[in-house]
Each structure stands twice: as C-alpha cells, then as structure tokens.
Amino acid sequence: MTDESRDELISAALDAEPVDVLALREALASAGGRDTLVSFVLLRAAVAADTAMPGAEPVVNMAAPRHPPRRWPVVPGWRVPVGIAASIAMLLAAGSFWAGTSWPTRSPDTAAVQAGPSSGGAAPSSATASSGALRLKDDDAPPTPTRVLRFTPGVDWHEGS
Amino acid sequence: MAGPTPEDVFIRHRRDIYRYLVRMTGRPDAADDLSQDVFLRVVRALRNGSPVGHERGWVFSIARNLVRDRQRSQRTGPVMVETFNEPATAGTQALAFGLAEALAALADDDREVFLLKEIGGLSYAEIAVTCTCSVEAVRSRLFRTRAALRTTLAVER
Numbered sequence: 001m002t003d004e005s006r007d008e009l010i011s012a013a014l015d016a017e018p019v020d021v022l023a024l025r026e027a028l029a030s031a032g033g034r035d036t037l038v039s040f041v042l043l044r045a046a047v048a049a050d051t052a053m054p055g056a057e058p059v060v061n062m063a064a065p066r067h068p069p070r071r072w073p074v075v076p077g078w079r080v081p082v083g084i085a086a087s088i089a090m091l092l093a094a095g096s097f098w099a100g101t102s103w104p105t106r107s108p109d110t111a112a113v114q115a116g117p118s119s120g121g122a123a124p125s126s127a128t129a130s131s132g133a134l135r136l137k138d139d140d141a142p143p144t145p146t147r148v149l150r151f152t153p154g155v156d157w158h159e160g161s
Numbered sequence: 162m163a164g165p166t167p168e169d170v171f172i173r174h175r176r177d178i179y180r181y182l183v184r185m186t187g188r189p190d191a192a193d194d195l196s197q198d199v200f201l202r203v204v205r206a207l208r209n210g211s212p213v214g215h216e217r218g219w220v221f222s223i224a225r226n227l228v229r230d231r232q233r234s235q236r237t238g239p240v241m242v243e244t245f246n247e248p249a250t251a252g253t254q255a256l257a258f259g260l261a262e263a264l265a266a267l268a269d270d271d272r273e274v275f276l277l278k279e280i281g282g283l284s285y286a287e288i289a290v291t292c293t294c295s296v297e298a299v300r301s302r303l304f305r306t307r308a309a310l311r312t313t314l315a316v317e318r
Contacts, residue, residue: 015284017285039311043311046260
C-alpha cells in the first residue's frame with residue numbers, strides 16, 4: 001500500500017464511507033497513517049469552528065409582503081398629505097380675511113349722495129357732495145326718483161286724502 | 162404526510178448554507194444575497210409541490226448551482242477572502258486564521274467538494290449527484306484537497 005492510497009483510504013473512512021476494514025487496520029498501523037488521520041481530524045475541527053454567521057435578521061421574510069414605509073397620513077382619494085392640505089387651507093382663509101377687510105365696499109347708505117336732477121325736488125337726506133364725506137362719479141349716482149313723497153307731521157299721507 | 166414547510170427548511174439549513182456560500186464566494190455580502198436566492202427558490206419549489214428528495218442535498222444543490230451561475234456571470238478570478246478574527250478554540254486557532262486563505266487558493270471544483278462534505282455533511286453519493294461526477298471522483302478529489310490543505314496549513318499533531 002502506497003502512502004497516497006493509504007491516506008485516501010483514511011480520508012474515506014473519516015467520511016464514514018464504506019472501506020476495506022483490513023486495509024484500514026493496516027493503514028492505521030503505521031505512524032504515517034495515524035498522523036494523516038489526526039491532521040484530517042484537526043482540519044475538520046477548523047472548518048467546524050468557522051465563525052462565519054448570517055445576520056441576526058432572517059435572510060428571507062416569508063411572512064408578509066413588504067411595503068415602503070409611509071411617512072405622512074394620507075386621506076383616501078387625495079394625493080396631498082393632510083398636514084400640507086391643512087397649511088394651504090389656513091393660508092387661503094387668512095388671505096380671504098385680508099381681502100375682505102382691505103377692499104372698498106359699497107352700501108346703500110353711503111351711496112345716497114349727490115343725485116341727479118329729481119322731479120320732486122326732494123332734498124337728499126344723506127350727505128351731499130359739498131359735505132366732503134364722499135364724492136362719487138356721475139355714473140355712481142343713484143337714479144332720478146320718479147316720485148317724491150313728503151311726509152309732514154299731522155297730514156294724512158294716504159293717497160286720495 | 163405533509164412535506165417540509167419553507168420555514169422549517171430555512172431554520173434547519175440557513176446557517177450552514179450561509180457558511181458554505183461565504184467560503185465559496187469569500188464575501189459575506191455575496192453570501193447574504195445568494196442565501197436569499199437559495200431560500201426564495203426553496204419557497205417556490207415547495208409551493209409548486211416539486212419533489213424534494215433528500216432535503217439537505219437538495220438545498221445545497223440549489224446553493225451550488227447559484228454559486229456556479231454567479232461565477233460564470235462574473236468570470237471571477239481569485240476569490241476574495243474576508244477573515245474572521247474570532248477563532249473558536251485554542252487548538253484550532255492557527256488553522257482558523259489560515260483556513261480562509263487556503264480555501265480561496267483551491268480550485269473551484271476542489272473547494273466545492275470539500276465544503277459540501279465538511280459544511281453540508283453530504284455523502285459521497287449526494288455530492289456526486291450535486292456536482293455531476295462519479296463517487297470515485299468525489300473520493301479522490303476530497304482526499305487531494307485535504308492533503309493540499311494539510312500541506313498549506315502545516316497541520317501537525
């Protein structure tokens with residue numbers, strides 16, 4: 001038996017493969033054979049002591065499908081996150097408030113000033129152009145009254161009276 | 162009788178598959194990626210009702226084929242090696258440090274057969290099927306690999 005065939009026999013016996021038992025006894029009877037056995041055993045121990053380990057987390061998560069994490073609550077049907085929508089709404093409300101308070105408005109009281117020529121000669125009850133309270137353009141003046149009613153205390157104002 | 166569940170297969174073989182892959186590729190990140198691929202294929206095969214046969218040999222066959230595919234696609238040269246600085250016992254301390262480099266220096270076929278035996282625990286017959294070679298070729302290749310490692314590492318009593 002050559003040294004190579006002897007060592008190959010020992011290698012197969014170490015792997016629990018079927019070998020010729022008599023040949024194995026002969027192989028182990030020599031010092032060289034026993035050294036081979038020990039060195040192969042040490043080699044196996046070194047591989048078994050391998051410290052390579054997978055990570056702590058499972059390599060494959062077979063439980064649930066993976067979804068990207070959501071960072072904002074989203075109202076169904078909307079693409080704008082709630083926080084941003086609320087900010088926009090506040091800005092619109094503030095803008096509306098500012099627009100309502102700063103734009104000039106017209107009311108019936110302040111518009112009844114210098115009227116055009118009237119048929120009844122009724123004097124306007126509100127401020128006139130000469131008061132300086134408000135000056136309107138001609139096209140802003142109220143229409144010419146078609147009928148003037150003069151109320152005098154003690155006089156029955158019903159028609160026909 | 163129901164077959165194994167993917168979770169059972171994963172728990173039983175995850176660590177040794179990773180060890181095999183990290184020694185074959187020399188890279189823990191590549192081993193992580195390949196491990197995921199291995200168990201994805203396991204899940205698909207089990208859900209499709211594919212016959213498993215010997216479970217451990219089947220899982221290592223998948224791992225071996227994925228390594229081969231990766232090597233072909235990358236046309237790698239020498240295997241990069243990352244050493245681990247935590248040897249387990251005093252008796253194997255020197256061996257542990259040199260083992261990674263010694264394994265990387267082996268031919269791919271020799272390293273593959275050696276790791277399928279030492280980490281996978283497969284029999285010669287199972288390795289022969291996995292590597293599509295004869296049992297005699299497995300026996301011869303294993304012996305030559307051990308002899309080479311013994312010389313490289315100067316393993317002595």
